[in-house]
Amino acid sequence: MSSHVQYLSSVIKDRKQRMRKKYGVQYILDTIRTHYSVEKDGSPLSDEKQTVQISLFSLLRDFLLKCPTPEELHSILAYTLSIGEEQQVVSALDVVYSLLRSSPLREQVQAVLLEWGVEQLYCLLLKPSFGDEVRERVFRVLYKILKSERVSERAKQRVKLKDFGYLGLVCFLGDVPVTMTTVRCLYEQVLATDATPNFRDLLAVVHLSHRAELTVRLDVCRKLFYLIYDNEDYVRQLARQPGWQDVLTKLYMKESYESRGPSLAGSSTHSSLDPSSSRPPLRRDHSMVIEDSQDTHTDVFLPYTSPDEEEEEEEEEEEGDGEGLGGRNISEGFSDLSRSSPNSSGGTLKDFADSVQFKSFDSVEQGSRSSSLSNTMDIPSTRPQEEALYHPLSPFGTSPFELELVGMRGETGTWNHNQAGTPSPLEHSRSFPSLRPRKSSSLSNVLDDTNYGTDPRAADTISNTSNPQQTPEEELCNLLTNIVFSVLWCGSGSEGGEDAVWRERGQVFSVLTKLGSSCQLVRPPDDIKCSLLEMMLESSLSDLRDSQGVSLPYFPSLLRLLRLLQDFLFSEGTDNQALWSEKIFEGVVNLLDRLQAWHSTPGTPGALELREMAQIGLRIITGYIQQQDSQVSVMACVKLHSLLQTVLSLGWDEVCFLLGRLGAPLWPGGVMEAGPNRGHTETFSQLVPIVRTLLDQHADPVTLHGLLPSLPVTNGSPTFAQDLQSYSHTVEWLDFYQRHVQPTMEQYELDQFGKSHDLMSNFWNSCFDDLMSTALRRDKERTYSKDKFQEVIVDPYLRRVRSENSRYHSGQKQSSGQQGVVWRHWKSLRRLLTSERGAWAHRVPLEVKWKLSSAETYSKMRLKLVPNYQYDTHQEASASRDNMGADSPRSSEPLPLAVAKEAKVSDMEDDQLGEEDIVFLDNKVEGEDDSQKEKLVLSEDCELITIVAVVPGRLEVTTHHLYFYDASSEKEETEEGIGFDFKRPLSQLREVHLRRYNLRRSAVELFFIDQSHYFINFKKKVRNMVYSRILGLRPPNLFYFGSRSPQELLKASGLTQRWVCREISNFEYLMQLNTISGRTYNDLSQYPVFPWVLSDYTSPDLDLENPAVFRDLSKPMGVVNPRHAQNVREKYESFEDSTGTIDKFHYGTHYSNAAGVMHYMIRMEPFTTLHIQLQSGRFDCADRQFHSVAAAWQARMESPADVKELIPEFFYFPEFLQNINGFDLGSLQMTHNNVADVLLPQWASSREDFIRKHRKALECEHVSSHLHEWIDLIFGCKQRGEEAVEALNVFYYCTYEGAVDLDAIANETERKALEGIISNFGQTPCQLLKEPHPPRMSSENASRRQARMDTLPPNLFEQLDKLRPFKEVVCDGRPLVQAVVPRNQTRSFIIQGSDVLVTVSSNGLIGTHSWLPYDKNIANYFTFTKDPTVANPKTQRFLSGLFAPGVDLRTQVLVVSNDGRLLFSGGHWDCSLRVTQLGKGKLVGRICRHIDVVTCLALDLCGIYLISGSRDTSCIVWQVLQQGEFSSGLSPRPVQVLCGHDQEVTCVAISTELDMAVSGSKDGTLIIHSVRRGQFLRTLRPPGESCLPAQVTELQVGMEGHIVVQTALEGRTAGKEKYSLHVYSVNGCLLSSVSLEEEVTALYLVPEYIILGTQQGNLHIRHLCSLALAVSPLPLKVAVRSVSVTRESSHILVGLQDGKLIVVGAGKPEEVRSGQFSRRLWGSTRRISQVSSGETEYNPTETSGK
16 A cells, blocks of 8 residues: 555656646545545444555645646635544645745635634534644634734724624533643733733633633633732732622632533523534523523634744745644744743742732642531522612621521531521611522622522642642642732732722622532632732731821721721631631731821711721620630730730720620620630630739729629729629629620620611622623623624534535535446446447346336327346245235325315416417527537426336427436436436427426426427426427427417417317327326326227127227216216216315316326336325235226226226236336235236237227227217216216316416425325316317218318328329339438428439439429319429439448338438448438538448438448447438438347337337348447347348338338349248237238338338238238339328329339329429429329320330
């Protein structure tokens, strides 16, 4: 493999441009995608294939580096988006990057990328299956464009999503893992591509990192800290971003936020990048949440490695393109902004701590726990989300766990004994809401917990590589706390005043509380709050120091800070002693000392603030004192004692407050009840000085003595401590506490701190409101950004992916289809080569199975069978037959009433063109000459309707041709080739009819002169336009111009009159009526319908003179048996439909439907297969099948429900009665006889005999005189209306044209179902006549009329007993080898209304005579005007060229074109086929394709194809070219070359309408091929007396495909040859043979007779099928050289050996006037004297005598 790849590489390297031009970029990409993407089983590629893939991408790169075109760049970009395999995307992006980096035309590449929409590459980031390699390369390409100086700023802004930000991208990254490189790449793009950071996008990156591992978030914190370090402007910009508190705070989480996703509130939308899916709805959950909806947002970006320097990139660009795709560091070009720290190590952050008050958590106790167990338990809310209203609560209350779990555990603290929902002692004036538990005053009491429903997982242990002395969690917490503090304290501006600033700050605490209740953080949230408060205190002190004594402006802020501290310590600190940190204590004390708040003077500025601050400070100190067993408690005692002794001057209420708060060990439940305890004793001892000072210095002595008369002496007593301890147990002391201290303390707290409590409640409430407002804003922003990203990026991406996939799959489908077509062509060729007469013929020929061909005769008969190469025995259908089944046929399936009612219409107009379509007819868009350029007229999607399939495709009409392109995914082999494609000259179009399909007026049927026809269905509104456009082209051979309806068409055709006058047969007339009324072989539901004509199928003989053997044609089939009439009438009259939908009817089934057609044709494919499909994959019950003609008639007589009429095949096609394919059709239940061939009536000796007699019955006098009655029932006035009711001829309403409008049904499924049901019911033909049809004349009356009218010559074959020969001398002494009147010529200009009669003599002399078959002045006879040039040596015209030795000029090598303009000749010495123009005798064509002498020629009836046979044993089919309406020559390219004979071909015949070419040879065989495909069909070997083959000497094919052949068996001596005549059916069945005493030298066929001319000078007329003589031979006494019949069948033209032309007519000669006619003859005026009027009767006795 590798060596092969190397070889190919060397070949390509030498011819790069040629290879690129030949194959191109798209071809290579499709090749990779198809063959080198993944293995067929989905596994990764093998090493060898990977090598090829890499080589192909390298080739792509080489192709594109020089001068990439926009189309090529579009191809690779579309490929990148649509391919789903990671490695290929990486390789494709590497190619794009190499173009951006190294291509000389990089600016052009950039322009193309930007115009194409390079931002769509973002969508590659959204695929979870792609790894960091892809994402990194996406950013690398985008980075290259963003850093280019040649790209406009506007274009860069588009790539950077400036209109809606990166948040939309982040929202779409829900399923993508967020890695370090992803975040670094995005962070880099945000920072390094803008002059100043865009903090909106930066927060989006932080938002993205929430779902990443802790190390990633740590990296983000490092970068963020480094960014805002020592840059107050950046801090302020960050603080201005809405919701920064929420975004930054979530970085504290110990585990990635995506693991919390399912429990977090937010929208539930998940993005989908499946191109087949519709755009996902963008929804938002309106529950009141703060945090982002992490579970709904998809990750956006891809990872990077550490960046290289920009300079390195430039250096590498200068080095050139020598390196491979993978040779560069893929992270080149990133700026230093993305690095973690100044030295990129991330480990020296402490170097900067001093200048920014960087605080470490190392001093905080490691084991401290979060307040209220909030990290380990969740409280589900009992309130629905829509009731999330705010109820302010006291910040002094207990935590929600204490309220919920009261009684479950013992708690310390003053108010912890309150029941849930009970107001605080300080809140007795108002109650707490009972439905909402409180967590803490920091907003946790107002936020709903329902969105945080999962327990946090234990965080992974993450090593810290940057600082070994602290864990990653500690480093993250330190960094983040400093960042948050910087933004919180330094970034808060003055916008909105002090209240707004503090609400911003308060939101941080609120978010921390909320986050801590649902997630496990790297630190307990209360510890983080504590650190922030410490930093805030320290910063405040620093500000005071820097204020140079001007402290008054700081009072409001400091007071808020102290309130916040008080609220924090007395709520969160209740259960967490660690929060009462020494730093906070020192900070508060130092702050108050600095402000000199302890001894403020009333009336001075700020005195009230100082007074409140002092009270808060005093309370905080008492709180610290209550934290027993701690060092800071001692410090608090000392500080309070100092204050009491020095600066404080307290009133009685304050004394009681301090006694109540600090004297807990002195009151009941204090130290005495706790028993001996050293700690408590120490605490008591620390309190003694404070109590003494309080009682001694601050209490009023008189009051005190009155209340405590037994109080030990406080001043100077050395035993005061012991005395006080003893005194505390006295009743007096306890009574003093209960009656005075406790009430006074409570009242004091309510008076002094109640206001603070209300202020803080309002503060947290406003923080919550702001937080919710911000959350809503961010939610709207997120929704907007996501919508815009969907609209601007995702939707175009999906459209592009769909387009690319559609292009690729269409190409693959087309390629697969082409491969299938090639394979079928090969199979066809192999069949031809291995056929019986092929070069590789099998020793034992394969058995051939047959099916019905679509080829038709001019009488619209489908007679021909063709090989069935897809033959199926249908054994499974036979095995699954239900012989006991009694199910009714599917055609009687009930119709859904509701649907039927919707579709029913009351009346519908005739089917004809509208005015808008007639415009095209009036404009007369003339078709152009063949010499002019072909132009497209219309192109429309359509369906080709055939019996076996509905073929989707496209019809194109040009000025010269009609094209149909088969759009099927898998093309089937048909008679015309592979698939149903066709191309037909417009000049061959004969008829165009408007048609119905599935009851819609949406189809047309095209008929061509070779009898092929196509049924094409369009969209309903398109059909009329197509019809009128085709007619507007004025095809030269088209009949029936105009917009006629079927009724008008019948009238204009004159067919009825011709039938009445017996000019056409009953069969022809019925077929024409079927065609005009819309019946067609292409649609089973509209199959042609024929009548039952006989009723006698049991007699041994059929007497057509007996009227009793015929069916009553005036009655419908249902009442032909008169016993049924009464029942049918009563059924009609009693029927009533309550819905009014179903009209009354006589019969629920129809006389013609698809099931009925398949019933009769079950033995013949493709109807067998269609029958099985209709019966759900099995044969119908044998008893219901068509097994006997007599039984079928009897079934009609016994049941009025079975009203099936016949089909045309009963009158021409004997093979349908035979089970030629041997299908197992089952056995009858009664007799157990197998159903095989159809049982025939006794009067039929064979199938052929049955068809012949049945056809004869149809044409007999009785049927002719009554057929008009049946026509009235089916096509005429009794089809509908009152006459139909009277005739008992009303069928189910849905079968009538115009009764149903399927387009009125909106539901497509219901419409399809109704279509199928109605189709199975059958369809009534269009009504052609509304008045009674005229009866047919009797034969006698018709003869008398014809004689009286004197307009048409008599048909010679109707008067064979009156034959009379007349002579005309054409070329005396020279054998007349050809004499013919061309069948389709234009009228002669010699004598008005005359034809041309062409003669050729054995010396090649050409004569073009005037021929008039009938003239009133010459009763029953002809007028022959001899061509004067024949007798004048100066004007004689001869065939040019010498003839081959041994070849006599004879009829077989001469053919005259149908229009009489050309003469085709063979037999020439140069093996050529020559074309001579008859008018001038000029050679106009010469074709040499045979390699030996051409021995025979034949032309088809329609003049389209000519066939030639040769001594080289081959035959060639040629197309006759047409110019305008005239033949102009032969196409030089053969249509088919047919082989198979072993010896010289002696005679040929061709029938284009039956698609068969027949050739006879000296080898004694006939070979039949198809014309359109050249396929071998069969070999015929005429029987003979000897075992030796008798050579075929004469051959003709009749209009119905009869093959008549003469064979000659050589005798032992000259003159002893034996001659035989044989006739075969179109399907090769030998019908008759007869031995002849004479050698036949000329042979001609007419529909029912054979005309033979013999060497012995006799003219024989024999019956075609039986070969019996129709009349005694007509003796001519001179050898016959040619025979033909005029086109009116009025005369037989016989050319004799002596040069005479014998004209055989019928009738008695009468005297005529001889006259002379002066006419223009070939451009000159001369008197024509040689005019014969049939006055010279031929007397063979005289001739022989001479």
